Amino acid sequence: MTEAAANAQTYQARFEQAIQASQADQLDDAIHSWQMLLKTYPNDLAASNNLAAAYIKQGHFDQAQQVLEAALNADPKIAALRKNLNQIYAYQAQQ
Numbered sequence: 001m002t003e004a005a006a007n008a009q010t011y012q013a014r015f016e017q018a019i020q021a022s023q024a025d026q027l028d029d030a031i032h033s034w035q036m037l038l039k040t041y042p043n044d045l046a047a048s049n050n051l052a053a054a055y056i057k058q059g060h061f062d063q064a065q066q067v068l069e070a071a072l073n074a075d076p077k078i079a080a081l082r083k084n085l086n087q088i089y090a091y092q093a094q095q
Contacts, residue, residue, distance in 0.1 A: 068081050
């Protein structure tokens, strides 16, 4: 197996682990997994979006906003990130 293939396989396994933790409402584990993925793959917009979603589930809207804004700075065309960020803004406006 090539190094690139091994890295892709490792990435996929880590991504799936984070998804499973999130789906099981093990949000602290999911957040940790997303953060670790982002340390290795800082431009991973899917990981950024999922990290923000986990923060939102925990009610940590400021942290979610920071993650989404950083991701949008990397690529402002990502609609899912913008949608989640707009949800945070709407929540904050209601407070």
